[in-house]
Amino acid sequence: MVKQLTPRARDAAQRKVNRITIGIIAASIAATAGIGAGIAVAAPPPKQNNKTDYGQKTKTKPATKPTNAGQAQPPVNDKPESSSGDETTTSGGS
Amino acid sequence: MSDVSFPALGTTAHLLVTEPAMLATAEALLREFLDDLDLACSRFRPDSALSTVNSQGGGSDVDPVLFAALEVALQAARDTDGLVDPALGRCLVALGYDRDFGSVPKASRRRVRPLRPVATWREITLDASARSVTLPAGVQLDLGATAKAWAADVAAREIAGRLDCGVLVNLGGDLSIAGPAPAGGWGVRVTADHRISTGGQVVALRSGGLATSSTTARTWKRADEVLHHVLDPATGLPAQRIWRYVSVAAADCVTANTAATAALILGHRAPEWLGERDLAARLVAADGSVTAIAGWPHEAELSTVEVA
Numbered sequence: 001m002v003k004q005l006t007p008r009a010r011d012a013a014q015r016k017v018n019r020i021t022i023g024i025i026a027a028s029i030a031a032t033a034g035i036g037a038g039i040a041v042a043a044p045p046p047k048q049n050n051k052t053d054y055g056q057k058t059k060t061k062p063a064t065k066p067t068n069a070g071q072a073q074p075p076v077n078d079k080p081e082s083s084s085g086d087e088t089t090t091s092g093g094s
Numbered sequence: 095m096s097d098v099s100f101p102a103l104g105t106t107a108h109l110l111v112t113e114p115a116m117l118a119t120a121e122a123l124l125r126e127f128l129d130d131l132d133l134a135c136s137r138f139r140p141d142s143a144l145s146t147v148n149s150q151g152g153g154s155d156v157d158p159v160l161f162a163a164l165e166v167a168l169q170a171a172r173d174t175d176g177l178v179d180p181a182l183g184r185c186l187v188a189l190g191y192d193r194d195f196g197s198v199p200k201a202s203r204r205r206v207r208p209l210r211p212v213a214t215w216r217e218i219t220l221d222a223s224a225r226s227v228t229l230p231a232g233v234q235l236d237l238g239a240t241a242k243a244w245a246a247d248v249a250a251r252e253i254a255g256r257l258d259c260g261v262l263v264n265l266g267g268d269l270s271i272a273g274p275a276p277a278g279g280w281g282v283r284v285t286a287d288h289r290i291s292t293g294g295q296v297v298a299l300r301s302g303g304l305a306t307s308s309t310t311a312r313t314w315k316r317a318d319e320v321l322h323h324v325l326d327p328a329t330g331l332p333a334q335r336i337w338r339y340v341s342v343a344a345a346d347c348v349t350a351n352t353a354a355t356a357a358l359i360l361g362h363r364a365p366e367w368l369g370e371r372d373l374a375a376r377l378v379a380a381d382g383s384v385t386a387i388a389g390w391p392h393e394a395e396l397s398t399v400e401v402a
Contacts, residue, residue, distance in 0.1 A: 093308020
Protein backbone atom coordinates (compact mmCIF):
# COMPACT_ATOMS: atom_id res chain seq x y z
CA MET A 1 0.00 0.00 0.00
CA VAL A 2 1.36 3.39 -0.95
CA LYS A 3 1.47 5.81 1.90
CA GLN A 4 0.28 9.30 1.03
CA LEU A 5 2.65 12.03 2.10
CA THR A 6 1.26 15.03 3.86
CA PRO A 7 1.88 18.30 1.99
CA ARG A 8 4.51 19.21 4.59
CA ALA A 9 6.31 15.89 4.22
CA ARG A 10 6.08 16.15 0.45
CA ASP A 11 7.65 19.60 0.54
CA ALA A 12 10.40 18.31 2.79
CA ALA A 13 11.08 15.44 0.42
CA GLN A 14 11.14 17.80 -2.54
CA ARG A 15 13.59 20.05 -0.74
CA LYS A 16 15.83 17.09 -0.09
CA VAL A 17 15.86 16.20 -3.78
CA ASN A 18 16.67 19.80 -4.58
CA ARG A 19 19.62 19.97 -2.23
CA ILE A 20 22.78 21.05 -3.95
CA THR A 21 24.63 18.27 -2.19
CA ILE A 22 22.41 15.66 -3.80
CA GLY A 23 23.18 17.25 -7.14
CA ILE A 24 26.88 17.05 -6.45
CA ILE A 25 26.74 13.40 -5.60
CA ALA A 26 24.55 12.53 -8.54
CA ALA A 27 26.78 14.34 -10.98
CA SER A 28 30.09 13.19 -9.47
CA ILE A 29 30.91 16.81 -9.81
CA ALA A 30 34.47 16.71 -8.61
CA ALA A 31 35.49 14.60 -11.54
CA THR A 32 33.46 16.26 -14.24
CA ALA A 33 32.71 19.87 -13.52
CA GLY A 34 36.04 21.37 -14.45
CA ILE A 35 36.79 22.60 -10.98
CA GLY A 36 39.93 24.52 -10.39
CA ALA A 37 41.77 23.42 -13.49
CA GLY A 38 42.98 26.87 -14.40
CA ILE A 39 46.31 27.25 -12.64
CA ALA A 40 48.62 24.60 -13.83
CA VAL A 41 50.77 25.34 -16.75
CA ALA A 42 50.25 21.59 -17.10
CA ALA A 43 47.32 19.13 -17.14
CA PRO A 44 47.25 15.54 -15.91
CA PRO A 45 47.82 12.58 -18.20
CA PRO A 46 44.83 10.32 -18.86
CA LYS A 47 43.90 8.06 -15.93
CA GLN A 48 44.96 4.46 -16.38
CA ASN A 49 42.63 3.14 -13.70
CA ASN A 50 40.50 4.25 -10.81
CA LYS A 51 43.51 5.01 -8.64
CA THR A 52 44.59 8.59 -8.98
CA ASP A 53 48.28 9.33 -8.92
CA TYR A 54 48.40 12.91 -7.80
CA GLY A 55 52.16 13.02 -7.93
CA GLN A 56 52.48 12.79 -11.69
CA LYS A 57 53.85 15.64 -13.72
CA THR A 58 51.44 17.49 -15.94
CA LYS A 59 51.26 18.80 -19.47
CA THR A 60 50.36 22.11 -21.03
CA LYS A 61 46.67 22.94 -20.75
CA PRO A 62 44.61 23.99 -23.76
CA ALA A 63 43.96 27.68 -24.21
CA THR A 64 40.25 27.08 -24.59
CA LYS A 65 37.84 24.62 -23.05
CA PRO A 66 36.34 22.03 -25.40
CA THR A 67 32.58 21.70 -25.53
CA ASN A 68 30.82 18.39 -25.19
CA ALA A 69 30.94 18.13 -28.94
CA GLY A 70 34.68 18.64 -28.86
CA GLN A 71 34.60 22.13 -30.35
CA ALA A 72 36.54 24.95 -28.75
CA GLN A 73 34.69 27.89 -27.25
CA PRO A 74 36.11 31.39 -27.02
CA PRO A 75 37.54 31.98 -23.57
CA VAL A 76 35.29 33.80 -21.10
CA ASN A 77 36.68 37.10 -19.90
CA ASP A 78 37.11 36.67 -16.18
CA LYS A 79 39.45 39.63 -15.77
CA PRO A 80 38.26 42.28 -13.38
CA GLU A 81 37.47 45.73 -14.75
CA SER A 82 37.89 49.19 -13.31
CA SER A 83 34.90 50.36 -11.33
CA SER A 84 33.93 53.81 -10.20
CA GLY A 85 30.86 52.51 -8.40
CA ASP A 86 30.30 51.16 -4.91
CA GLU A 87 31.03 47.60 -3.99
CA THR A 88 28.28 45.03 -3.60
CA THR A 89 30.53 42.66 -1.67
CA THR A 90 34.06 42.39 -0.30
CA SER A 91 36.92 39.99 -0.88
CA GLY A 92 39.49 39.96 1.85
CA GLY A 93 41.38 37.53 3.98
CA SER A 94 39.25 35.47 6.30
CA MET B 95 19.64 42.97 -6.97
CA SER B 96 19.10 41.56 -3.49
CA ASP B 97 21.39 40.05 -0.87
CA VAL B 98 21.62 38.31 2.47
CA SER B 99 24.48 37.51 4.87
CA PHE B 100 24.73 34.86 7.56
CA PRO B 101 27.45 33.09 9.56
CA ALA B 102 28.74 29.85 8.05
CA LEU B 103 31.92 27.77 8.01
CA GLY B 104 33.50 29.93 10.71
CA THR B 105 33.15 33.04 8.56
CA THR B 106 30.44 35.03 6.78
CA ALA B 107 28.44 33.87 3.78
CA HIS B 108 27.20 36.67 1.53
CA LEU B 109 24.71 35.73 -1.19
CA LEU B 110 23.61 38.11 -3.93
CA VAL B 111 21.06 37.47 -6.68
CA THR B 112 19.94 39.61 -9.58
CA GLU B 113 16.29 38.62 -9.07
CA PRO B 114 15.03 39.67 -5.61
CA ALA B 115 12.15 37.20 -5.79
CA MET B 116 14.66 34.33 -5.90
CA LEU B 117 16.59 35.33 -2.81
CA ALA B 118 14.72 33.22 -0.24
CA THR B 119 14.97 30.04 -2.30
CA ALA B 120 18.62 30.74 -3.10
CA GLU B 121 19.38 31.29 0.56
CA ALA B 122 17.70 28.02 1.55
CA LEU B 123 19.73 26.12 -1.04
CA LEU B 124 22.96 27.75 0.08
CA ARG B 125 22.33 27.17 3.78
CA GLU B 126 21.58 23.48 3.24
CA PHE B 127 24.66 23.00 1.13
CA LEU B 128 26.95 24.78 3.59
CA ASP B 129 25.51 22.69 6.44
CA ASP B 130 26.35 19.55 4.48
CA LEU B 131 29.80 20.87 3.63
CA ASP B 132 30.55 21.73 7.24
CA LEU B 133 29.52 18.28 8.40
CA ALA B 134 31.75 16.74 5.74
CA CYS B 135 34.85 18.94 5.76
CA SER B 136 35.20 20.75 9.08
CA ARG B 137 38.50 20.14 10.87
CA PHE B 138 36.95 21.34 14.11
CA ARG B 139 33.82 19.20 14.43
CA PRO B 140 34.40 15.81 16.02
CA ASP B 141 31.40 14.47 14.11
CA SER B 142 32.65 15.55 10.68
CA ALA B 143 33.70 13.06 8.03
CA LEU B 144 37.07 14.81 7.84
CA SER B 145 37.67 14.36 11.57
CA THR B 146 36.97 10.65 11.17
CA VAL B 147 39.42 10.35 8.28
CA ASN B 148 42.03 12.34 10.18
CA SER B 149 41.69 10.23 13.32
CA GLN B 150 41.72 6.91 11.45
CA GLY B 151 44.36 7.72 8.85
CA GLY B 152 41.84 7.35 6.04
CA GLY B 153 38.78 5.27 5.33
CA SER B 154 36.62 3.76 2.62
CA ASP B 155 33.17 4.72 1.43
CA VAL B 156 33.85 8.17 2.84
CA ASP B 157 31.31 10.95 2.65
CA PRO B 158 30.90 11.87 -1.04
CA VAL B 159 31.12 15.60 -0.36
CA LEU B 160 34.39 15.09 1.50
CA PHE B 161 35.69 12.89 -1.29
CA ALA B 162 34.87 15.54 -3.88
CA ALA B 163 36.52 18.21 -1.75
CA LEU B 164 39.61 16.02 -1.39
CA GLU B 165 39.87 15.58 -5.14
CA VAL B 166 39.75 19.36 -5.53
CA ALA B 167 42.39 19.85 -2.81
CA LEU B 168 44.74 17.35 -4.39
CA GLN B 169 44.24 18.89 -7.80
CA ALA B 170 45.20 22.26 -6.33
CA ALA B 171 48.31 20.67 -4.85
CA ARG B 172 49.21 19.13 -8.17
CA ASP B 173 48.56 22.35 -10.08
CA THR B 174 50.85 24.31 -7.75
CA ASP B 175 53.47 21.58 -7.48
CA GLY B 176 52.74 21.31 -3.77
CA LEU B 177 52.73 24.99 -2.82
CA VAL B 178 49.15 24.51 -1.65
CA ASP B 179 49.19 21.27 0.32
CA PRO B 180 46.22 19.80 2.24
CA ALA B 181 48.56 17.62 4.33
CA LEU B 182 49.39 20.36 6.84
CA GLY B 183 46.59 19.89 9.37
CA ARG B 184 48.89 18.68 12.13
CA CYS B 185 51.28 21.60 11.55
CA LEU B 186 48.40 24.05 12.02
CA VAL B 187 47.38 22.31 15.23
CA ALA B 188 50.96 22.53 16.53
CA LEU B 189 50.93 26.28 15.91
CA GLY B 190 47.76 26.67 17.96
CA TYR B 191 45.11 26.73 15.24
CA ASP B 192 43.33 23.70 16.66
CA ARG B 193 39.74 24.92 16.87
CA ASP B 194 37.34 27.24 15.08
CA PHE B 195 39.30 30.44 14.60
CA GLY B 196 36.87 32.49 16.64
CA SER B 197 37.77 30.35 19.66
CA VAL B 198 41.56 30.34 19.16
CA PRO B 199 43.20 32.43 21.93
CA LYS B 200 44.61 35.45 20.14
CA ALA B 201 47.55 35.86 22.50
CA SER B 202 49.46 33.62 24.86
CA ARG B 203 52.86 33.68 26.53
CA ARG B 204 53.40 30.04 25.64
CA ARG B 205 55.84 29.46 22.85
CA VAL B 206 54.67 27.05 20.15
CA ARG B 207 56.55 23.94 19.09
CA PRO B 208 56.22 23.83 15.30
CA LEU B 209 56.08 20.51 13.52
CA ARG B 210 57.87 19.97 10.26
CA PRO B 211 55.68 18.21 7.70
CA VAL B 212 56.29 14.47 7.82
CA ALA B 213 54.77 13.81 4.39
CA THR B 214 53.13 15.64 1.54
CA TRP B 215 50.06 15.49 -0.65
CA ARG B 216 51.98 13.12 -2.94
CA GLU B 217 51.64 10.32 -0.39
CA ILE B 218 47.86 10.74 -0.08
CA THR B 219 45.98 8.19 -2.17
CA LEU B 220 42.39 8.30 -3.31
CA ASP B 221 40.47 5.47 -4.93
CA ALA B 222 37.32 6.69 -6.65
CA SER B 223 35.83 3.21 -7.10
CA ALA B 224 35.80 2.54 -3.35
CA ARG B 225 35.64 6.23 -2.44
CA SER B 226 38.55 5.55 -0.15
CA VAL B 227 41.36 7.71 1.11
CA THR B 228 44.63 6.69 2.70
CA LEU B 229 46.78 9.15 4.60
CA PRO B 230 50.48 8.75 5.29
CA ALA B 231 51.33 8.12 8.94
CA GLY B 232 51.31 11.30 10.97
CA VAL B 233 49.32 13.35 8.45
CA GLN B 234 46.08 15.14 9.10
CA LEU B 235 44.20 16.97 6.39
CA ASP B 236 43.24 20.62 6.34
CA LEU B 237 41.07 21.74 3.42
CA GLY B 238 41.09 25.41 4.33
CA ALA B 239 42.80 26.50 1.12
CA THR B 240 40.23 25.01 -1.23
CA ALA B 241 36.98 23.87 0.40
CA LYS B 242 35.33 27.26 0.80
CA ALA B 243 36.31 28.33 -2.69
CA TRP B 244 35.04 25.09 -4.15
CA ALA B 245 31.80 25.47 -2.22
CA ALA B 246 31.37 28.98 -3.61
CA ASP B 247 31.85 27.68 -7.16
CA VAL B 248 29.43 24.79 -6.73
CA ALA B 249 26.78 26.84 -4.97
CA ALA B 250 26.87 29.76 -7.40
CA ARG B 251 26.63 27.50 -10.42
CA GLU B 252 23.90 25.29 -8.97
CA ILE B 253 21.77 28.17 -7.70
CA ALA B 254 22.07 30.12 -10.95
CA GLY B 255 21.19 27.03 -12.95
CA ARG B 256 18.14 26.17 -10.87
CA LEU B 257 16.76 29.68 -10.44
CA ASP B 258 17.80 31.12 -13.80
CA CYS B 259 19.26 34.33 -12.45
CA GLY B 260 22.61 35.94 -11.76
CA VAL B 261 24.26 34.79 -8.54
CA LEU B 262 27.31 35.76 -6.51
CA VAL B 263 28.31 33.56 -3.57
CA ASN B 264 30.93 35.00 -1.25
CA LEU B 265 32.26 32.75 1.52
CA GLY B 266 34.59 34.81 3.66
CA GLY B 267 36.09 36.60 0.70
CA ASP B 268 36.19 33.61 -1.66
CA LEU B 269 33.57 34.52 -4.23
CA SER B 270 32.14 32.93 -7.31
CA ILE B 271 29.81 34.28 -9.96
CA ALA B 272 27.34 32.43 -12.17
CA GLY B 273 24.52 33.47 -14.47
CA PRO B 274 24.06 36.90 -15.97
CA ALA B 275 25.85 39.73 -14.18
CA PRO B 276 24.06 42.98 -13.36
CA ALA B 277 24.71 46.00 -15.57
CA GLY B 278 28.21 47.22 -14.84
CA GLY B 279 29.19 43.89 -13.32
CA TRP B 280 29.39 42.89 -9.68
CA GLY B 281 31.29 45.51 -7.70
CA VAL B 282 33.82 43.85 -5.43
CA ARG B 283 36.08 45.59 -2.94
CA VAL B 284 39.38 43.78 -2.46
CA THR B 285 40.96 44.44 0.88
CA ALA B 286 43.00 42.78 3.62
CA ASP B 287 39.99 41.60 5.64
CA HIS B 288 36.60 40.70 4.21
CA ARG B 289 34.90 42.39 7.16
CA ILE B 290 36.41 45.79 6.23
CA SER B 291 34.48 47.98 3.81
CA THR B 292 37.10 50.69 3.32
CA GLY B 293 40.46 50.88 1.59
CA GLY B 294 41.72 48.49 -1.02
CA GLN B 295 40.20 48.78 -4.48
CA VAL B 296 36.77 48.29 -6.01
CA VAL B 297 36.67 46.32 -9.26
CA ALA B 298 33.85 45.00 -11.42
CA LEU B 299 33.50 41.30 -12.25
CA ARG B 300 31.18 39.66 -14.75
CA SER B 301 32.14 35.99 -14.47
CA GLY B 302 34.46 33.54 -12.79
CA GLY B 303 35.81 33.79 -9.28
CA LEU B 304 37.88 36.06 -7.13
CA ALA B 305 39.68 35.30 -3.89
CA THR B 306 41.97 37.06 -1.48
CA SER B 307 44.51 35.41 0.77
CA SER B 308 46.00 37.41 3.59
CA THR B 309 48.79 37.14 6.13
CA THR B 310 47.13 39.75 8.34
CA ALA B 311 43.47 38.75 8.69
CA ARG B 312 43.67 35.45 10.57
CA THR B 313 46.55 35.92 13.04
CA TRP B 314 47.32 34.99 16.63
CA LYS B 315 50.28 35.55 18.93
CA ARG B 316 52.34 33.01 20.88
CA ALA B 317 55.13 34.41 23.07
CA ASP B 318 56.59 37.16 20.87
CA GLU B 319 55.63 35.55 17.54
CA VAL B 320 52.70 36.65 15.42
CA LEU B 321 51.45 33.62 13.51
CA HIS B 322 49.06 33.27 10.59
CA HIS B 323 47.28 30.41 8.89
CA VAL B 324 48.98 30.24 5.48
CA LEU B 325 51.74 27.68 5.96
CA ASP B 326 54.74 27.05 3.79
CA PRO B 327 54.74 23.29 3.10
CA ALA B 328 58.54 23.31 3.00
CA THR B 329 58.76 24.30 6.67
CA GLY B 330 55.35 23.87 8.29
CA LEU B 331 55.66 27.50 9.43
CA PRO B 332 53.60 30.54 8.42
CA ALA B 333 54.74 31.92 5.07
CA GLN B 334 57.04 34.90 5.24
CA ARG B 335 55.17 38.19 5.24
CA ILE B 336 56.37 39.49 1.88
CA TRP B 337 52.75 40.24 0.94
CA ARG B 338 50.08 41.65 3.20
CA TYR B 339 47.46 40.16 0.93
CA VAL B 340 47.01 38.90 -2.61
CA SER B 341 43.78 38.98 -4.64
CA VAL B 342 43.42 36.86 -7.77
CA ALA B 343 40.63 36.71 -10.38
CA ALA B 344 40.26 33.55 -12.44
CA ALA B 345 37.82 31.35 -14.30
CA ASP B 346 36.61 29.93 -10.98
CA CYS B 347 37.10 30.58 -7.30
CA VAL B 348 39.14 27.45 -6.59
CA THR B 349 41.70 28.55 -9.16
CA ALA B 350 41.70 32.08 -7.76
CA ASN B 351 42.09 31.04 -4.13
CA THR B 352 44.69 28.40 -4.86
CA ALA B 353 46.75 30.94 -6.79
CA ALA B 354 46.36 33.62 -4.11
CA THR B 355 47.52 31.19 -1.43
CA ALA B 356 50.42 30.00 -3.58
CA ALA B 357 51.44 33.62 -4.14
CA LEU B 358 51.75 34.26 -0.40
CA ILE B 359 54.02 31.22 -0.10
CA LEU B 360 56.09 32.12 -3.17
CA GLY B 361 56.86 35.59 -1.79
CA HIS B 362 59.00 37.62 -4.19
CA ARG B 363 58.56 35.05 -6.96
CA ALA B 364 54.77 35.44 -6.94
CA PRO B 365 54.39 38.14 -9.64
CA GLU B 366 56.32 36.10 -12.17
CA TRP B 367 54.44 32.90 -11.26
CA LEU B 368 51.06 34.61 -11.62
CA GLY B 369 52.08 36.33 -14.84
CA GLU B 370 53.16 33.04 -16.41
CA ARG B 371 49.66 31.73 -15.78
CA ASP B 372 47.94 34.91 -16.99
CA LEU B 373 46.13 35.22 -13.69
CA ALA B 374 44.95 38.76 -13.02
CA ALA B 375 46.15 39.64 -9.53
CA ARG B 376 46.66 42.48 -7.12
CA LEU B 377 49.43 42.06 -4.59
CA VAL B 378 49.84 44.37 -1.62
CA ALA B 379 53.30 44.20 -0.09
CA ALA B 380 54.13 44.47 3.59
CA ASP B 381 55.01 48.15 3.05
CA GLY B 382 51.62 48.78 1.39
CA SER B 383 52.91 49.09 -2.17
CA VAL B 384 50.59 47.61 -4.78
CA THR B 385 51.52 45.44 -7.77
CA ALA B 386 48.97 44.66 -10.50
CA ILE B 387 49.50 41.60 -12.70
CA ALA B 388 48.09 40.22 -15.96
CA GLY B 389 45.29 42.65 -16.67
CA TRP B 390 44.27 43.61 -13.16
CA PRO B 391 42.93 47.18 -13.55
CA HIS B 392 45.01 50.03 -12.27
CA GLU B 393 43.83 51.97 -9.27
CA ALA B 394 41.35 54.74 -9.90
CA GLU B 395 42.79 56.57 -6.91
CA LEU B 396 46.08 58.43 -7.13
CA SER B 397 47.70 56.49 -4.33
CA THR B 398 49.13 53.07 -5.04
CA VAL B 399 50.33 52.55 -1.49
CA GLU B 400 47.91 51.18 1.06
CA VAL B 401 47.94 52.33 4.63
CA ALA B 402 47.86 49.43 7.06
